[in-house]
Amino acid sequence: MRVSALLLVTLRDDPAEAEIPSHRLLLRAGYIRRVASGIYAYLPLMWRVLRKVSAIVREEMDATGALETLLPQLQPAELWQRSGRWAGYTAGEGIMFHLQDRQERELGLGPTHEEVITALAADLLRSYRQLPVSLYQIQSKFRDEIRPRFGLMRGREFIMKDAYSFHASAEDLAREFGVMEKAYGRIFRRCGLQALAVEADSGAIGGSASKEFMVTAAAGEDLILRSADGSYAANQERAESVAQPALALEAERCTLLETPAQGTIEALCDAHGFHPSQIIKVILLVARFEQGRAQPVLVSLRGDQQLNEVKLSNALQQDHAQDWGSLLSLQALEATQLADASYLPLGFIGPDLGDAVLRGSPQLESSFLRLADHTALALDCFVCGANRADQHRVGAQWGQHGLAAPMALDVRCALEGDGLIDEPTQTLCSSRGIEVGHIFQLGRKYSEALDARFTNEQGRDEALWMGCYGIGVSRLAQAAVEQHHDEAGIVWPVPIAPFEVVVVIASTKEPVQVELAERLYSELKASGVDVLLDDRNERAGVKFKDAELIGIPWRLVVGRGAxxxxxELVERAGNARRDGAPAELMAALKERLQQQRLGL
RNA sequence: CGGGAUGUAGCGCAGCUUGGUAGCGCACUUCGUUCGGGACGAAGGGGCCGCAGGUUCGAAUCCUGUCAUCCCGACCA
Structure with a gap:
């Protein structure tokens, strides 16, 4: 390909809309253009990258025995109603784009394909003899993200590889999960990414075991906690840990303390010399369930800990979905939701806040669901709000003075410095990550809902065991930029670079240079190298800057010495350069490329 | 949805406080010089100043509304 014919439009200034390096660089280097919020056009260079990533994904998926398919993006609401996800995905904070056709039939634009694939499986799979089977596809997905951001990182339309497997037993599903985990490791390694597999929350997809693959990068949206020896790594949403011990509170008996305007843990500690771990803070939320119940929730936490809403949501879903339908949302209780907000002394609330504050608020249930984190319940003696403005209690104890001990759960965020559960002497450290893949053992959630059954060896009918496995292809490509760039621009890993080599003609006015460059370009092309020829009538400096910005791994400069x-041969990563005879450099280049294509 | 900010040429920005009919850099076109690290000079093209109302003799500028985009939280590949 000749640069003169590439429609290469690079920008000298950073577009104002871009915050993180990868987003800025992809815009500046002419890889993507924004069409609407969270919706991007993949320009020719980007499409080459995406096709290379897809090719690697295909090879590795095919190697596991998975079959490629292409499922519809327009999906009938009926399928989603059968799995029970239609309401959650379309109402309120739901993320599914949905519409009506001319017959007023409801349709959704696929954010994922569990429903469609399970319905197909119910149709196609009859006998254990057909199992196991896995299907995958690479295509655009649609999610009406609450907040699209960072270019391709969180788009509303994005390219995803999703795979679904069907098994006759939980054991075989677990085996496939292991196969996929290994395949994912190879995919990310081959793409030149440093990725880490971590234990994860299963979220809206559901299911039991799940692992996320994180590309470590400062701009990552997730926090990962891991032990130094690598034996444990988990997303903070999921991570469990042993909290650092609380400082013992010395108090003979429970007394009232005047705390004027000290409504925060910090103010309380500053004014009276407490340690945050000696205080119990109370968080009020409202959990909304499918059947319309708006349940006030009161959570007690140790003052130095943070509420983990994912863990709390999961606990609520698990304990109450049976009675009240699935949990739709969990939000802070706003004073404005109460009939009389003057009863709510925010900042001075204790675990025994009376249900009376809810009185006269017909849209809410009349009593709190009271929960506490283990670390809060483990305190023998603590400071907490007195349920009256500007007053706290010192030396309070569970079970005394009406402080009934609530149910204890793990609803706190694991923190850097906490102990490892299995070996508390080891501490956890944290880093940020970009989630590029997620694999789930779904179990029978969808097969039961959609009645996807097969006949087992004993001749009995049974629901299929399912797994699902996703890779954010477009996100992965941007994550690669996030991990591989410098001041001058992108530094693509060879296996996913849009071109492997750019031959730069320093001056197109010199016939000797043009001739030699054309010869080298043809030779590289003939030997199967993805090569660009920068034949533009530009000054050499412009061509060098552009080559660096768009991140071509190798640059062969035909200039003065022609x-x-x-x-001259220059490697983009590290900027090492050497002069030499064309034949010698070409040989060295081809040899090195052979290795780099394999990710070596 | 809550909090913060911004909409002026393809991109980056100034002008707005104190109203008088739009400017700078990059990019683009033509000519000349230059030619291995985003050249220089000359000449040019391109803007319902996000949109709608209002105030005013007069609005990019003041007021009201609205839409869009970005950032911080809830969502996730």
Whole structure:
């Protein structure tokens, strides 16, 4: 390909809309253009990258025995109603784009394909003899993200590889999960990414075991906690840990303390010399369930800990979905939701806040669901709000003075410095990550809902065991930029670079240079190298800057030395350069490329 | 949805406080010089100043509304 014919439009200034390096660089280097919020056009260079990533994904998926398919993006609401996800995905904070056709039939634009694939499986799979089977596809997905951001990182339309497997037993599903985990490791390694497999929350997809693959990068949206020896790594949403011990509170008996305007843990500690771990803070939320119940929730936490809403949501879903339908949302209780907000002394609330504050608020249930984190319940003696403005209690104890001990759960965020559960002497450290893949053992959630059954060896009918496995292809490509760039621009890993080599003609006015460059370009092309020829009538500096910005791994410069048969070879990563005879450099280049294509 | 900010040429920005009919850099076109690290000079093209109302003799500028985009939280590949 000749640069003169590439429609290469690079920008000298950073577009104002881009915050993180990868987003800025992809815009500046002419890889993507924003069409609407969270919706991007993949320009020719980007499409080459995406096709290379897809090719690697295909090879590895095919190697596991998975079959490629292409499922519809327009999906009938009926399928989603059968799995029970239609309401959650379309109402309120739901993320599914949905519409009506001319017959007023409801349709959704696929954010994922569990329903469609399970319905197909119910149709196609009859006998254990057909199992196991896995299907995958690579296509655009649609999610009406609450907040699209960072370019391709969180788009509303994005390219995803999703795979679904069907098994006759939980054991075989677990086996496939292991196969996929290994395949994912190879995919990310081959793409030149440093990725880490971590234990994860299963979220809206559901299911039991799940692992996320994180590309470590400062701009990552997730926090990962891991032990130094690598034996444990988990997303903070999921991570469990042993909290650092609380400082013992010395108090003979429970007394009232005047705390004027000290409504925060910090103010309380500053004014009275407490340690945050000696205080119990109370968080009020409202959990909304499918059947319309708006349940006030009161959570007690140790003052130095943070509420983990994912863990709390999961606990609520698990304990109450049976009675009240699935949990739709969990939000802070706003004073404005109460009939009389003056009863709510925010900042001075204790675990025994009376249900009376809810009185006269017909849209809410009349009593709190009271929960506490283990670390809060483990305190023998603590400071907490007195349920009256500007007053706290010191030396309070569970079970005394009406402080009934609520149900204890793990609803706190694991923190850097906490102990490892299995070996508390080891501490956890944290880093940020971009989630590029997620694999789930779904179990029978969808097969039961959609009645996807098969006949087992004993001749009995049973629901299929399912797994699902996703890779954010477009996100992965941007994550690669996030991990591989410098001041001058992108530094693509060879296996996913849009082109492997750019031959730069320093001056197109010099016939000797043009001739030699054309010869080298043809030779590289003939030997199967993805090569660009920068034949533009531009100054050499412009071509060098552009080559660096768009991140081509190798640059072969045909310039001043051309007449004497000398060219220059520069590697983008590290900027090492050497002069030499074309034949010698070409041989070295081809050899090195062979290795780099394999990710070596 | 809550909090914060911004909409002026393809991109980056100034002008707005104190109203008088739009400017700078990059990019683009033509000519000349230059030619291995985003050249220089000359000449040019391109803007319902996000949109709608209002105030005013007069609005990019003041007021009201609205839409869009970005950032911080809830969502996730």
């Amino acid at each position: 007449a004497e048969g000398v060219v």
